[in-house]
Amino acid sequence: MRARPAFVALAVVLAGCGTVPTSSSPVEITQVADPPEDVGIEALPPVPGASREEIVRGFVDAMASTTRNHPVARQYLTGEAADSWSDTGAITVISSDYAPVAGDDDTVAVTAGLVGGVDAQGAFTTGSGQTYDQGFTLVQEDGEWRIADPRDGLVLLEPDFARTYDEVNAYFLDPTGTRVVPDPRFLVSGESQATALVDRLLTGPSAVLSAGVANPLTGAELRSNVRIAQQVATVDLTGLPADNADALNVLCAQLVWSLDQLDDVRAVRVRVDGAPVDVTGVPDVQTVDDWASFDPDAVPAVSVGHYVADGALRTVTAGEAAPGPAGTGQYALSAAAVTADARTNALGTTVGVSVAGGTATLLVGPYGGALAPVLPAGSFTDPTTAATRAEVWTVRDGSEVIRVPATGTPQTVSAPTLPEQGAARVFQLSPDGVRAAVVVDGPDGGELLVGTVVRSDDQVAVRDLRSVAPELSQVVDVAWRAASELVVLAGAQDEDGTAPYSVGVDGWDLTTLSRSGLPAQPTAVAAAPSRTPLVVAGGTLWQLVSGTWSTLVRGQEPLGGGAPFYPL
Structure with missing residues (x-):
C-alpha cells in the first residue's frame, strides 16, 4: 500500500531548498531482487526412486537456493506444475524441525511451527504461535514421484532464511517531517540489494505503517539500477513533480539514511533525470552527517534517566x-x-x-x-x-x-x-x-x-x-x-x-x-x-x-x- 502524503505541510516545517529537472523517461530496472550465485546453498536434484516424503523434503531444501527461478526446485514438480509455479512474492518461514508425513492418498502433509511470513515487499509478520500445515499432492511421472500442486511463493526453514536474507530498514518520514522512521524489510544478500531497497522505498511503507508516515518518494521511479563505486551509491530518479522542490530535502535524507545501512555504501549521490540535485548546504556526495537532524534514534543530551x-x-x-x-x-x-x-x-x-x-x-x-x-x-x-x-x-x-x-x-x-x-x-x-x-x-x-x-x-x-x-x-x-x-x-x-x-x-x-x-x-x-x-x-x-x-x-x-x- 502506498502512502500519499501532502507535502505542502512538510514544506512549512522544512528549511532549505532544491531544484529538480523537469522531464526524462524511466529506464527498465533489471534484476531488482536477483541474488548473486555465491549466496545460499547448492540445491540437489531428486534422486531416482525417491519416496514421496523425500521428494517433499528435497523440494523444501531446494527452495533455499538463491539461483534465479529455482531450476532445481522445479525438478521436484510435475512438468505442468514446474511451468506454472511462481517462486516470487511471499515467503513462508517455518521451523527447522518440520515433518513431512505421507498419507494413504498420495499426499504428504508438512507440519511445522510457523515462524512468520514475508510479503512481496519484504515486510515480516510474525507467526503468532500458529502451526504451519500444508498438504502436497504427488503423482507418478515417468515412474518417479513428483509434486503436482505447489503453492506459489517460497517455503524456507528459519536457518536458511536467516542465512540468505538481510533485514534492513526502509526509512520513511514521521508526520512532523523531522526524522526518519524505520520500516524493516528483508532483502536477499548481494550486489542488487541497494536497488532492491530503493525499489521498496518507491513502492511505499508497509501496510501496517503506511497511515502513520509520509513518503517523499511517492510517484518517483528509478531511471536505472543503483550504481555503487568506491562505496558511493548513485541513485537516479525521475517522475518527481517540478513544483515539489521543498520535498527534495526530506527525499535525500530518506535515501541516505536507508542506503547507509548497506555494508558497501558510505555515501549517496542523488540524481534527478540524470542531473545533480541542488540542495542548499548539502554536497553532491551526501552522508548521514549531512542529514544528522533526521537521525531515527536521536536523543537530547539532557535525557538523563x-x-x-x-x-x-x-x-x-x-x-x-x-x-x-x-x-x-x-x-x-x-x-x-x-x-x-x-x-x-x-x-x-x-x-x-x-x-x-x-x-x-x-x-x-x-x-x-x-x-x-x-x-x-x-x-x-x-x-x-x-x-x-x-x-x-x-x-x-x-x-x-x-x-x-x-x-x-x-x-x-x-x-x-x-x-x-x-x-x-x-x-x-x-x-x-x-x-x-x-x-x-x-x-x-x-x-x-x-x-x-x-x-x-x-x-x-x-x-x-x-x-x-x-x-x-x-x-x-x-x-x-x-x-x-x-x-x-x-x-x-x-x-x-x-x-x-x-x-x-x-x-x-x-x-x-x-x-x-x-x-x-x-x-x-x-x-x-x-x-x-x-x-x-x-x-x-x-x-x-x-x-x-x-x-x-x-x-x-x-x-x-x-x-x-x-x-x-
Whole structure:
C-alpha cells in the first residue's frame, strides 16, 4: 500500500531548498531482487526412486537456493506444475524441525511451527504461535514421484532464511517531517540489494505503517539500477513533480539514511533525470552527517534517566532529587514522564501519577515547577513521551488512551481495538512517536502488542495493534531501546521467573538478554536510544553495562526506587 502524503505541510516545517529537472523517461530496472550465485546453498536434484516424503523434503531444501527461478526446485514438480509455479512474492518461514508425513492418498502433509511470513515487499509478520500445515499432492511421472500442486511463493526453514536474507530498514518520514522512521524489510544478500531497497522505498511503507508516515518518494521511479563505486551509491530518479522542490530535502535524507545501512555504501549521490540535485548546504556526495537532524534514534543530551523513590522524582545521577516540589516527594508520585527539547536541550513538561485512597490522579506541570491535577481515574499506566512532540501519553483504567499535549489539557485518543485485546497495563511510545508498544492482559499473562499512531488533521488514533512476540508469555514491561528495537521483561523460557529480552519491532530476532548481576526478578524496565537500559529488581535500580547488570553508582550500594524512564 502506498502512502500519499501532502507535502505542502512538510514544506512549512522544512528549511532549505532544491531544484529538480523537469522531464526524462524511466529506464527498465533489471534484476531488482536477483541474488548473486555465491549466496545460499547448492540445491540437489531428486534422486531416482525417491519416496514421496523425500521428494517433499528435497523440494523444501531446494527452495533455499538463491539461483534465479529455482531450476532445481522445479525438478521436484510435475512438468505442468514446474511451468506454472511462481517462486516470487511471499515467503513462508517455518521451523527447522518440520515433518513431512505421507498419507494413504498420495499426499504428504508438512507440519511445522510457523515462524512468520514475508510479503512481496519484504515486510515480516510474525507467526503468532500458529502451526504451519500444508498438504502436497504427488503423482507418478515417468515412474518417479513428483509434486503436482505447489503453492506459489517460497517455503524456507528459519536457518536458511536467516542465512540468505538481510533485514534492513526502509526509512520513511514521521508526520512532523523531522526524522526518519524505520520500516524493516528483508532483502536477499548481494550486489542488487541497494536497488532492491530503493525499489521498496518507491513502492511505499508497509501496510501496517503506511497511515502513520509520509513518503517523499511517492510517484518517483528509478531511471536505472543503483550504481555503487568506491562505496558511493548513485541513485537516479525521475517522475518527481517540478513544483515539489521543498520535498527534495526530506527525499535525500530518506535515501541516505536507508542506503547507509548497506555494508558497501558510505555515501549517496542523488540524481534527478540524470542531473545533480541542488540542495542548499548539502554536497553532491551526501552522508548521514549531512542529514544528522533526521537521525531515527536521536536523543537530547539532557535525557538523563529518572525514577521514583518514596514518592519523589529522582535522577540516576547518584540518586539526586529532581528540581522543584516533585523532587521532594510532595506529590507522592508512583510514576512520571518528562518531555525533552532537542533544540534547546531543556526538559519541558512533567506528567506524574499519584495514587491515594484508591484513586489515581494525573498531574501536569513544568519540569522543576508545581504540578496540578488534571484527571482522575482508577488507574493510569506509567506515562510515556516521544522525541518528536511535546506531549505525554498514558492509558486510563486499562482502555482509554489519553494524550496530554503541552497545554496540559488531556485528550482521548481513538484506539478502537484496544478494549477487545485486553486491559492495557503498559503503554510506551516509540522515540519517533509513530508506534506504540502495549502490554495487555492475555490468557497466559501479559501479551506484547505493537500498533501504529495515526494523525490526521486534529484526529489521533492507535491502529493495527498486533502481536510481535507470541513466544513470550507473562510479559511484565516493555521499553524502546531504539526506533526499531524493544526491550521486554517476560516469563523466562529456560526457568521460572522473569527475564529481559530484545526483539525487533516486527517480531524478528527475539534474543534473551543477560540476567547476570540482578539480585531478584526484574519488574520494570526503561530504555532509550544510545542510553543504558535500566531495570528495577528487588526494589532497587540496575543498569546494563557490558552484559552485566550493575548498580547505578559503581562500587556503591544499589539505590532503591521504581518506575524508571528517560525523558524524550
